[in-house]
Amino acid sequence: MTEAANLGLVEFEAMLMYDDSMTLQVLEAMAEELGRPLPEVLEDLGTYLVSNPNTEALRRLLRFGGVNYVEFLHSLDDLPDRARLAVSDLSLPSLELDEHAQNEFSLTCHPGLPGFESVMIGVLRAMADDYGALAMLEHSGSRGASKVISITLIETSFAEGRSFDLGATAR
Amino acid sequence: MISQDDLAALLERLCPMFVLLDQSGHVQQVGPTLQKLRPDQPMAGQRFLELFELMRPRSISTMPGLLAVSGAKLHLQFRDEPHTALKGIIVPLPDDAGAVVNLSFGISILDAVRDYALTSADFSGTDLAIELLYLVEAKSAAMEASRTLNLRLQGAMIAAEEQAYTDTLTGLKNRRAMDHILERLTTSSASFALMHLDLDFFKAVNDTLGHAAGDHVLQQVARVMVEETRGDDTVARVGGDEFVLIFNGLQDKVRLDSIASRLITRLEEPIPFQSDVCRISASIGTVQSSQFNTPEPAEVLHAADLALYSAKRSGRACHHFYDRSMSDLMGTSALSKGETQDHT
Numbered sequence: 001m002t003e004a005a006n007l008g009l010v011e012f013e014a015m016l017m018y019d020d021s022m023t024l025q026v027l028e029a030m031a032e033e034l035g036r037p038l039p040e041v042l043e044d045l046g047t048y049l050v051s052n053p054n055t056e057a058l059r060r061l062l063r064f065g066g067v068n069y070v071e072f073l074h075s076l077d078d079l080p081d082r083a084r085l086a087v088s089d090l091s092l093p094s095l096e097l098d099e100h101a102q103n104e105f106s107l108t109c110h111p112g113l114p115g116f117e118s119v120m121i122g123v124l125r126a127m128a129d130d131y132g133a134l135a136m137l138e139h140s141g142s143r144g145a146s147k148v149i150s151i152t153l154i155e156t157s158f159a160e161g162r163s164f165d166l167g168a169t170a171r
Numbered sequence: 172m173i174s175q176d177d178l179a180a181l182l183e184r185l186c187p188m189f190v191l192l193d194q195s196g197h198v199q200q201v202g203p204t205l206q207k208l209r210p211d212q213p214m215a216g217q218r219f220l221e222l223f224e225l226m227r228p229r230s231i232s233t234m235p236g237l238l239a240v241s242g243a244k245l246h247l248q249f250r251d252e253p254h255t256a257l258k259g260i261i262v263p264l265p266d267d268a269g270a271v272v273n274l275s276f277g278i279s280i281l282d283a284v285r286d287y288a289l290t291s292a293d294f295s296g297t298d299l300a301i302e303l304l305y306l307v308e309a310k311s312a313a314m315e316a317s318r319t320l321n322l323r324l325q326g327a328m329i330a331a332e333e334q335a336y337t338d339t340l341t342g343l344k345n346r347r348a349m350d351h352i353l354e355r356l357t358t359s360s361a362s363f364a365l366m367h368l369d370l371d372f373f374k375a376v377n378d379t380l381g382h383a384a385g386d387h388v389l390q391q392v393a394r395v396m397v398e399e400t401r402g403d404d405t406v407a408r409v410g411g412d413e414f415v416l417i418f419n420g421l422q423d424k425v426r427l428d429s430i431a432s433r434l435i436t437r438l439e440e441p442i443p444f445q446s447d448v449c450r451i452s453a454s455i456g457t458v459q460s461s462q463f464n465t466p467e468p469a470e471v472l473h474a475a476d477l478a479l480y481s482a483k484r485s486g487r488a489c490h491h492f493y494d495r496s497m498s499d500l501m502g503t504s505a506l507s508k509g510e511t512q513d514h515t
Contacts, residue, residue: 015313015320057312064305067291086309166304167285 005029017089027115039118039139046122050130061086062127063164069133069156073097073105073124092116105151108143117147124151132161175199175268182271187295188257190272192219196234204293205274208255208283219272223247223257238263238270247274253286255279276300281307338408340386341393349407349415353468356417356460364421364459366431367475368396370412370438371452371487384444388451395437399430415475422459424492431455431490439488454482458493 005025012018012026031038050059061082065075080092093112099105107124109117121137128135133156140150173181175191179200182189187204201214214222225231227246231239238261245259258277263270276283280300283289294300336348344352356363370392377385389412396406396414405417421427435453442449456478460466463474478493485491 011323013320013323015316057308057315061305061309061312064301064308082305082309085306087313165288166290166301167281167288 004033024114038115042115042118043122043125046119046124047126048122049119050123050126059130060164062123063130069128069131069135069153072127072131073107073151076107095120103153105153106140107149107151109147109149111145117149121149124149129159130162132157132159134158178271185295186273187293188274190214190219190274191269192234192272193269194234194267196220196237198222199269204289207289207293208249208287222250224250226256234270237261241270245272253282255283255286280304341389341408343393343397343414344405344407346407346409349405349409349417350468352405352407352417353471356419357466357468357471360465362420362422362460364418364427364457365471365475366416366418366427367456367472367479368414368416368434369454369479369483371454373412373451376449376451380444380447380449384447384449387444388442388449391442392438392451396434399434399437415472422461424459427457427459427492428490431457435488435490452488454479454487455490456480456482456493457490462493462495 005022005028007022007025027038027041031041034041049055050062062072065078065082066072074097076095076097080094083090083092091112093116094110096108096110097105098108107120109120117139121139124135125137128137134154136152136154138150140148142148179191182191183202187202189200189202190198190205191200193199196219198214198217198219206214219234220232220237225237225245225247228240228243231237241261241263243260245261246256247259248254248256256277256279257274259272259274261270261272275298280303284300284304291301336344336351338345353365355361370388373385373388376388389408392414393406393408396416400406400416400418403419405415405419407415407417409415418427418430434455438451438453442451456475458471458474458478460471463470474493474497477497478491481497482489482491
């Protein structure tokens with residue numbers, strides 16, 4: 001993948017800083033390799049981050065956001081600050097949750113990281129599964145330079161969900 | 172004045188680890204989270220100081236003693252297992268009606284959530300416990316990611332260093348590696364002997380049979396030298412057909428001379444290459460670290476060079492030891508300046 005992206009380096013490391021354009025090159029090479037549009041690939045990336053056992057630590061960190069899915073959605077406003085607590089030079093675009101009706105929300109992803117809204121759709125979908133909630137998520141256009149995701153909560157306790165034990169540590 | 176039950180109901184919501192004490196220091200009511208730590212053992216009715224041991228301030232065993240440290244930070248632990256450590260503060264109720272103690276986990280929070288299977292509902296909404304747990308996990312995850320990155324980088328660094336210190340054609344150490352080793356030996360005042368070996372007739376092989384034959388000969392030469400030395404000795408290729416051998420802890424001239432003679436004999440064995448046979452020999456100059464008061468790398472190499480030069484002058488296939496009379500027969504040595512030198 002790094003070869004296809006013509007980066008001039010073999011390893012793309014999670015904990016190192018790269019130029020934004022380089023990140024985009026890797027993502028585009030990935031989309032090409034998979035033969036699928038980039039937004040779809042990014043949604044899968046978001047789902048992977050939450051649901052794959054390799055990244056269990058991240059799922060746990062997100063679950064700290066709330067005891068149920070709605071509380072979790074409200075905690076998203078704090079997500080960039082929480083990320084910065086963990087890794088001081090990791091800055092995520094700010095997020096803003098609006099509650100339109102009891103089961104209708106929208107999440108505004110402010111600019112700063114192109115494609116971040118797609119990753120968030122994947123993350124939110126996987127987290128709904130994690131909490132056992134049934135939710136519908138979709139892109140609902142732009143507001144200025146910001147991207148908006150609409151969230152419709154159909155059922156809060158649709159399924160059992162996965163357990164979250166405060167005292168357990170990720171692997 | 173608020174009734175005791177109302178007070179308890181209020182405390183339950185604000186600080187779920189409260190203890191309400193009567194004048195005699197007996198527990199009247201406790202918060203739900205505190206009671207959860209001892210599910211089979213109702214705390215109400217027991218003497219507070221029999222449930223908990225006061226670690227700091229020490230030697231307080233009575234209710235008046237407790238009230239006297241009101242406002243100060245108390246360090247307590249359960250008297251029975253698990254002895255979870257708790258922090259607390261005691262505040263007397265008006266009219267000598269007893270006291271309220273508020274407890275929290277402090278740094279024992281990590282063990283406590285595991286030991287007692289606590290959930291976020293067990294903490295008050297203003298308690299930073301959940302944020303602390305979050306932070307601990309976030310830092311561990313970030314550290315783990317950094318650690319794996321460091322391991323990979325370290326592996327890459329070791330490989331790069333190995334490569335930087337290896338002569339790629341022969342697999343022997345290179346000039347840079349030899350310089351490092353010699354530097355280490357001289358600064359640690361270790362005893363050693365150093366041989367400077369130069370191939371004879373190698374240029375002829377290269378000229379008549381080509382570079383492929385030359386490379387093959389160098390590889391065979393390297394193999395012989397590794398076979399004739401011990402594992403902790405150093406064999407380095409420092410120039411086209413020049414080698415330096417360093418023998419750790421070896422000073423005995425008889426043994427050194429026999430090693431040199433054996434090296435020359437084995438290097439003179441014909442080396443088949445395709446349909447041809449290559450014949451070379453070697454000249455060797457040897458110096459012992461004991462020949463110097465405080466050996467310096469450049470000085471040692473220069474001395475070995477002089478000995479080699481002397482060996483070359485007395486014909487091919489000779490081995491000479493360095494002695495002081497050799498000094499400056501040949502002016503400044505090229506090898507000790509870090510350049511290669513062709514004696515052939």
